[in-house]
Amino acid sequence: MPEGDTVHLAGKRLRAALTGQRLRRGELRHPRWVEHDLAGRTVTGVATVGKHLFTRFDDGRSLHSHLRMDGAWHLYRPAMRWKRPAHQARVVLETDDRVAVGFALHDLVLLPTAQEDRLVGHLGPDLLDPCWDTTHSAEALRRLAARADHEIGLALLEQRVMAGVGNLYKTEVCFLLGLSPWTPVRDVPEPSAAISLARDLLRRNADRPQQSTTGSANPAEAHWVYGRAGQPCRRCGTRIRTAMQGNGSHARVAYWCPRCQPGPAPPPS
Incomplete structure (x- = not known):
């Protein structure tokens, strides 16, 4: 299972690539969420808490992901070849100039941003919290x-x-x-x-x-x-x-x- 710094870095890169961008494509290829299409939504931010990652949208929802043992987020330019098989992709978020692909994300939850604490409220203090004191x-x-x-x-x-x-x-x-x-x-x-x-x-x-x-x-x-x-x-x-x-x-x-x-x-x- 990845360390918290790995998730932190993934979140930082996704934040830089997606924040403020409108999605041309927003596929959730997970059995539980396959009927939800995020195309047209604007990404308002990306946050990490320990090993948990939240991608937030302008409709007041967040997409929660956890990498577990084999999950990963990759960033590509449009038309670039992916480094992992397409059948492993669980999330595809595409803007005009970037494509974020979440591979092997077994744990995905689409929930109101205001309710993120449901998934991370039990955790101890985040060692990479920028407000640590x-x-x-x-x-x-x-x-x-x-x-x-x-x-x-x-x-x-x-x-x-x-x-x-x-x-x-x-x-x-x-x-x-x-x-x-x-x-x-x-x-x-x-x-x-x-x-x-x-x-x-x-x-x-x-x-x-x-x-x-x-x-x-x-x-x-x-x-x-x-x-x-x-x-x-x-x-x-x-x-x-x-x-x-x-x-x-x-x-x-x-x-x-x-x-x-x-x-x-x-x-x-």
């Missing part, structure tokens, strides 16, 4: 502390705690703080540091497609432990280990360095 930090900390018995790796992924963290940033935050992903939240020495670091990493990468947590622009050196199973830790040389964390559809691969991140670990498989 100490109130947001305090609320995220309160929600994190309320999950004292949860493993920190899972708590960081919980969008009801704070919105925007995916498996990449959860992994890197745990490494940079020297915490095993299985450490209970109650045993985390400084929970506020996890919030600050997660926000800092997301902000660093919010305006570019490349996601680096090490500071390196080289893709081969972009991450500390994420995606590096079996490779040597960049700090101590210990082999990076992996194990599944979480249950069912919430299970994710955890990467960690057992030397740099001491503490609870899963039983040997």
